[in-house]
Amino acid sequence: MQAWLTERAIDVAALLAAVTADGNGGTVVFLGTVRRSKEDGDVEAIEYSAYREMAEPELARIVQEALAKWPGARIALQHRLGVVPTGEASLVIAVSAPHRADAYAASRFAIEETKRRAPIWKKERLASGAARWVEGRPAGGEP
Amino acid sequence: MPEIRVRLFASYAEAAGTDELSVTLPAGATAADCLAAVRSASWASRVPPGPALAVNRRYAKGDVVLQDGDEVAVIPPVAGG
Numbered sequence: 001m002q003a004w005l006t007e008r009a010i011d012v013a014a015l016l017a018a019v020t021a022d023g024n025g026g027t028v029v030f031l032g033t034v035r036r037s038k039e040d041g042d043v044e045a046i047e048y049s050a051y052r053e054m055a056e057p058e059l060a061r062i063v064q065e066a067l068a069k070w071p072g073a074r075i076a077l078q079h080r081l082g083v084v085p086t087g088e089a090s091l092v093i094a095v096s097a098p099h100r101a102d103a104y105a106a107s108r109f110a111i112e113e114t115k116r117r118a119p120i121w122k123k124e125r126l127a128s129g130a131a132r133w134v135e136g137r138p139a140g141g142e143p
Numbered sequence: 144m145p146e147i148r149v150r151l152f153a154s155y156a157e158a159a160g161t162d163e164l165s166v167t168l169p170a171g172a173t174a175a176d177c178l179a180a181v182r183s184a185s186w187a188s189r190v191p192p193g194p195a196l197a198v199n200r201r202y203a204k205g206d207v208v209l210q211d212g213d214e215v216a217v218i219p220p221v222a223g224g
Contacts, residue, residue: 032224048223051152051216054200055223079223091224111224119197119216120223121153133154136220139195139202 004059005052007082015094018076026100028107032091034084042127045085046134051119055079062113066095070106073097077110079120090122116140144169145211147177153219158189168209174198175205177215194218 002015016029034046063075076094084090093110097103115137122134149164156162166180174196182190195218198207202218209215 049153050223051150051197051200051218054197054216057200115221115224117202117221118223119152119218119221121219122222123153133157134222136222138193139218139221 015076019074019096024096026103027096070102150216158186
């Protein structure tokens with residue numbers, strides 16, 4: 001089973017392979033990637049940090065909740081920590097289900113809950129060499 | 144008197160100059176009491192009125208009563224994903 005957190009580039013193919021199953025006809029792979037936009041300024045990379053001892057069980061709880069809501073689904077999720085350059089993935093969620101409706105729904109649930117609950121923070125690193133914390137959202141409690 | 148390990152992160156840890164504190168509280172103290180003790184420090188003007196709290200690696204409300212050896216994390220607004 002993949003680790004929930006990694007310091008290296010995420011192996012998307014491995015996450016996809018982890019959810020492949022004969023009975024599952026619909027598969028959705030979500031990638032959250034570091035983007036560069038004019039409004040955000042000259043962001044070259046984002047540095048992710050986490051409360052690791054809580055992030056891992058919280059991500060596991062999110063996946064368990066999704067599996068309870070959509071039985072038959074298979075889910076693999078990995079968040080990257082450390083410096084992630086523009087264009088690279090910080091988070092990948094692979095979901096398969098017997099049919100596509102559940103795959104889409106479980107994928108959506110997993111990304112929204114990860115953003116709401118995972119104790120993970122990000123700091124933008126700009127071309128100028130400056131760095132600034134990104135304003136986050138108040139962390140949610142149990143659903 | 145319960146001794147509590149307090150974890151700080153991101154902008155809060157930067158403001159405090161540390162990512163970990165040890166706080167001794169009166170028996171029966173709650174997570175909110177722990178937060179109040181932490182906020183008495185000068186750097187704590189960075190902490191908004193209601194940061195999220197976690198006790199022993201799960202989100203918790205301020206009224207949770209703490210035990211000796213518990214870990215309380217002061218969680219800034221999150222930005223994962």
